[in-house]
Amino acid sequence: MQGRFRVNGKEALWTFEAGATLLDVLRENGVTEVKEGCREGHCGCCAVLLEGVLVDSCQVFAATAMEREITTSRGLGDLRAPSAVQQSFVDAGAVQCGFCTPGMVLATHALLEERPEPTEEEIAAGLDGNLCRCTGYVKIAEAVRLASERRRAGGNCGGGGGCGA
Amino acid sequence: MSAAPKRAFTVVGRNVAKSDALALAVGTERFTGDFSVSGALSVAVLLSPHPHADIIRIDTSEAEKIPGVVDILHHGNVPEVLHTTAGQGYPEPSPYDTLLFDRKVRFVGDRVALVAAETKEASLAALGKIVVDYVPLEPLFDPERAMEEDAPRLHGDDAYAPLPVAYDAARNLAGEIAFTIGDLEKGFAEADFVEEQVYHTHITAHCALEPHCASACLDERGRLVVISSTQVPFHARRTTARLLGIPTGMVRVVKPRLGGGFGSKQEILVEPLVAMVTWRTGRPATYVCSRKEVFLSTRTRHAMRVRLKTGMMRDGTITALSMDALMNAGAYGPHALTVVSVAGGKSLPLFNKIPNLRFLGRSVYTNLPVGGAYRGYGATQAFFGLNQHVDILARRVGQDFLDYVKRWHIREGETSPVFRALGEGKEGVDQIIRSCKLDECIDRGAEAIGWREKRGKRLSPAPGRVRGVGAAVSMQGSGIPGIDMAAASMKMNEDGSFNLLVGAADIGTGADTILAQIAAEVLGLSVEKILVLSGDTDVTPFDVGAYASSTTYVSGNAVAKCAESCAAQILDVAADMLGARKEDLCLENGSVRDLRTDKRVAFGDVAVKTLYGHDQFQIQAQASYVGSESPPPFMAQFAEVEVDLETGKVAVLDFVSAVDCGQPINPRLVEGQVEGAALNGIAYALWEEYRFDGSGRMRNPSFWDYKIPTLGDVPRLRTIVVSSHEETGPFGAKSVSEIGINGPAPAIANAIYDATGVRLFDLPFTPEKVLQALRANVPGQCGAESRPATEGKEA
Numbered sequence: 001m002q003g004r005f006r007v008n009g010k011e012a013l014w015t016f017e018a019g020a021t022l023l024d025v026l027r028e029n030g031v032t033e034v035k036e037g038c039r040e041g042h043c044g045c046c047a048v049l050l051e052g053v054l055v056d057s058c059q060v061f062a063a064t065a066m067e068r069e070i071t072t073s074r075g076l077g078d079l080r081a082p083s084a085v086q087q088s089f090v091d092a093g094a095v096q097c098g099f100c101t102p103g104m105v106l107a108t109h110a111l112l113e114e115r116p117e118p119t120e121e122e123i124a125a126g127l128d129g130n131l132c133r134c135t136g137y138v139k140i141a142e143a144v145r146l147a148s149e150r151r152r153a154g155g156n157c158g159g160g161g162g163c164g165a
Numbered sequence: 166m167s168a169a170p171k172r173a174f175t176v177v178g179r180n181v182a183k184s185d186a187l188a189l190a191v192g193t194e195r196f197t198g199d200f201s202v203s204g205a206l207s208v209a210v211l212l213s214p215h216p217h218a219d220i221i222r223i224d225t226s227e228a229e230k231i232p233g234v235v236d237i238l239h240h241g242n243v244p245e246v247l248h249t250t251a252g253q254g255y256p257e258p259s260p261y262d263t264l265l266f267d268r269k270v271r272f273v274g275d276r277v278a279l280v281a282a283e284t285k286e287a288s289l290a291a292l293g294k295i296v297v298d299y300v301p302l303e304p305l306f307d308p309e310r311a312m313e314e315d316a317p318r319l320h321g322d323d324a325y326a327p328l329p330v331a332y333d334a335a336r337n338l339a340g341e342i343a344f345t346i347g348d349l350e351k352g353f354a355e356a357d358f359v360e361e362q363v364y365h366t367h368i369t370a371h372c373a374l375e376p377h378c379a380s381a382c383l384d385e386r387g388r389l390v391v392i393s394s395t396q397v398p399f400h401a402r403r404t405t406a407r408l409l410g411i412p413t414g415m416v417r418v419v420k421p422r423l424g425g426g427f428g429s430k431q432e433i434l435v436e437p438l439v440a441m442v443t444w445r446t447g448r449p450a451t452y453v454c455s456r457k458e459v460f461l462s463t464r465t466r467h468a469m470r471v472r473l474k475t476g477m478m479r480d481g482t483i484t485a486l487s488m489d490a491l492m493n494a495g496a497y498g499p500h501a502l503t504v505v506s507v508a509g510g511k512s513l514p515l516f517n518k519i520p521n522l523r524f525l526g527r528s529v530y531t532n533l534p535v536g537g538a539y540r541g542y543g544a545t546q547a548f549f550g551l552n553q554h555v556d557i558l559a560r561r562v563g564q565d566f567l568d569y570v571k572r573w574h575i576r577e578g579e580t581s582p583v584f585r586a587l588g589e590g591k592e593g594v595d596q597i598i599r600s601c602k603l604d605e606c607i608d609r610g611a612e613a614i615g616w617r618e619k620r621g622k623r624l625s626p627a628p629g630r631v632r633g634v635g636a637a638v639s640m641q642g643s644g645i646p647g648i649d650m651a652a653a654s655m656k657m658n659e660d661g662s663f664n665l666l667v668g669a670a671d672i673g674t675g676a677d678t679i680l681a682q683i684a685a686e687v688l689g690l691s692v693e694k695i696l697v698l699s700g701d702t703d704v705t706p707f708d709v710g711a712y713a714s715s716t717t718y719v720s721g722n723a724v725a726k727c728a729e730s731c732a733a734q735i736l737d738v739a740a741d742m743l744g745a746r747k748e749d750l751c752l753e754n755g756s757v758r759d760l761r762t763d764k765r766v767a768f769g770d771v772a773v774k775t776l777y778g779h780d781q782f783q784i785q786a787q788a789s790y791v792g793s794e795s796p797p798p799f800m801a802q803f804a805e806v807e808v809d810l811e812t813g814k815v816a817v818l819d820f821v822s823a824v825d826c827g828q829p830i831n832p833r834l835v836e837g838q839v840e841g842a843a844l845n846g847i848a849y850a851l852w853e854e855y856r857f858d859g860s861g862r863m864r865n866p867s868f869w870d871y872k873i874p875t876l877g878d879v880p881r882l883r884t885i886v887v888s889s890h891e892e893t894g895p896f897g898a899k900s901v902s903e904i905g906i907n908g909p910a911p912a913i914a915n916a917i918y919d920a921t922g923v924r925l926f927d928l929p930f931t932p933e934k935v936l937q938a939l940r941a942n943v944p945g946q947c948g949a950e951s952r953p954a955t956e957g958k959e960a
């Protein structure tokens with residue numbers, strides 16, 4: 001089937017099998033920052049924001065995501081103007097292999113949109129669906145706190161993402 | 166051997182951001198699966214449902230009828246080339262016992278056949294149409310039975326070890342190594358008492374988030390290009406070429422960003438499959454393991470049974486120690502010899518004042534998933550037992566564990582006969598310890614965890630809950646001495662920047678950044694001016710790859726040497742330009758300064774002169790390094806636990822790792838390595854586990870059933886980086902990637918004992934096991950401890 005998708009503000013007409021997942025359709029069409037880690041809806045590497053809501057794209061039929069705003073990590077910022085969250089992950093040393101990072105960045109973004117100044121429990125809950133095997137999460141939690149501070153201070157937001165508070 | 170610093174460090178020791186971090190956070194970096202290979206065939210693999218069976222017939226006729234199927238591989242149509250999947254130096258110390266596809270399957274998950282088709286749907290549909298007739302054979306699951314005469318035999322007479330090492334397929338012996346120093350019986354006879362315990366570690370998974378994957382295609386001139394998620398690009402090239410029967414030079418292996426390895430990708434598993442399809446069909450091919458395939462069919466941490474027997478005097482002097490390690494290799498033997506060798510080789514030297522010492526390491530086949538390299542590489546399994554054993558011994562002579570370790574551990578200027586006795590496939594290498602700040606690690610870690618306030622106090626925050634603290638110490642290495650070689654090359658550009666080409670494989674560790682920092686420090690240049698390209702067998706020089714904690718030390722030394730050679734060339738040109746003597750010049754901030762006149766010439770001007778001036782040449786160099794020793798990093802790790810006496814649940818409240826890895830090149834990356842390893846080790850201790858049914862089938866091959874920690878599972882987790890100076894390392898550095906996984910399990914076990922007086926000898930410490938041990942009200946659940954239960958209170 002064919003459908004119109006809106007990814008990071010850009011429209012595209014893509015052909016796909018009726019039963020295809022959003023993950024497969026995105027990756028087949030070059031949206032490779034969305035990673036495949038388990039296809040079980042567990043690891044969060046394939047996370048995207050669907051109308052601002054964090055979902056695992058391997059658990060979403062592509063057909064249900066048509067005509068809806070899909071945001072990936074590249075929609076939050078780019079190399080020249082990274083978002084506060086992305087820059088915070090870099091500065092906190094929260095990126096090791098980086099396979100989980102696009103999903104982590106989106107989860108953090110979604111969390112901070114909802115809770116600009118999250119508690120430790122809220123950080124743990126907000127990133128509960130995103131696995132990382134490299135870091136031990138210490139610096140990921142630091143990155144979330146750093147991003148929260150920076151977003152609230154209003155600086156270094158960059159990118160196309162909403163800067164929240 | 167590295168550049169002696171003539172000035173304070175400007176780049177080394179700094180928390181430089183990883184060079185790829187921003188691109189990874191944005192999502193522009195590419196992993197293996199992110200390269201679009203147009204028209205690639207999709208590869209799917211049929212796995213054995215049987216733990217042990219002969220294949221008497223494979224019928225692919227129905228599968229071939231599925232539209233889109235292009236090729237089907239199985240034992241009947243691929244060359245029989247015995248090999249090991251272990252990505253190690255050549256000849257490998259692992260047995261050649263594996264065929265790409267065999268007539269026999271040896272574990273549930275073993276490969277039976279492969280389908281290459283136009284789409285993933287077609288390849289999966291075709292798998293279901295392949296008819297295989299198996300004749301089941303008696304399976305062997307118990308490693309203790311493996312060497313018995315009537316045990317089922319896994320491998321035939323054709324399997325062999327390419328190196329002169331102990332290997333006996335007839336007895337299911339995948340590897341054996343042993344040594345004795347002194348007179349063990351005499352040592353035990355002299356002892357005031359003898360302690361003997363048996364410890365069991367279990368099978369676990371690496372869980373790199375990027376599954377194993379590779380793509381292959383033919384380039385414009387018909388050479389085979391393989392893009393792979395590999396820790397060992399050069400070994401992958403060599404083994405792939407051998408399996409295809411083509412010259413090594415016909416294969417190019419490219420390692421892009423890697424989504425984690427931890428040892429799992431030190432294995433040549435996926436490259437030969439896509440390479441074979443592409444070579445046969447001329448079509449590009451791609452294979453991405455499903456998460457279930459990763460669990461069922463790739464590699465695991467070996468289970469090990471470690472029996473420790475120690476003779477001791479009442480003053481704490483150990484008169485004799487015997488370590489008998491039996492490792493479950495699983496169905497094939499990649500790393501079978503070397504992991505069990507490292508179990509002794511990296512643990513026993515830590516206590517180097519034992520006059521009578523014996524080690525026996527045996528690795529045996531069973532019809533279970535295949536063990537491989539996993540961060541810690543046998544040292545983890547050995548330190549689990551050894552640290553508990555030392556805790557038991559110290560308590561028995563009434564000494565504090567930490568005081569005991571500080572009195573008896575190896576020190577600077579000392580050696581251990583074990584270094585020579587245990588190598589990896591050949592004799593080891595004598596070495597003197599030149600840097601060891603383990604005492605400081607112990608003291609600072611103890612302070613952080615509150616050892617003096619908490620040890621032996623059995624604090625109870627609520628009825629039915631009790632707390633304890635425990636510690637563990639460990640060492641690892643920095644590469645395999647005399648074996649691991651790394652090379653680097655550099656060339657200078659017009660703006661004074663350098664391309665640094667290394668064979669080393671950054672698998673997410675930050676190796677590219679570390680190596681750039683080393684080069685930048687030598688050259689007095691900012692780190693952004695070092696442009697690193699790594700792990701492309703056509704472009705970069707050789708490196709054994711990312712394993713054995715080799716990169717910072719071995720590859721780092723190669724880079725330092727290479728950069729020094731470039732620095733010398735810069736000085737030659739600059740001396741001429743400045744009309745100065747070389748010995749009066751120094752390199753700083755990207756320029757050369759005459760110390761007498763303070764005149765400077767920028768690197769860019771030096772480069773432009775050499776490239777475009779008179780008698781042009783390019784400032785460039787290459788260097789190789791092979792370590793003649795393997796300086797160990799040292800670590801002390803501490804756990805505070807709370808045991809729920811009603812449920813048996815163990816919660817880690819606080820975990821501290823204090824590490825001596827020489828001069829940290831990048832302290833934040835050191836912390837990242839240690840924290841990742843520590844959390845992996847905590848989950849290894851408490852819940853991660855392969856669970857099998859009666860036919861050797863893994864029952865939990867998904868992240869839903871094989872849980873790895875999420876952020877909410879992380880206790881307070883701290884890292885203390887204790888600086889030392891390793892004179893043989895680049896700027897004093899040692900490697901650090903593995904060691905952090907060695908301590909959590911024994912530190913937690915020792916903490917549980919501190920809290921409850923109950924000792925746990927079998928990993929993992931699930932609530933069921935802990936409760937069983939608590940209710941049994943005897944210290945331990947297997948391997949009897951030779952003391953009454955009450956003695957636990959004496960600490």
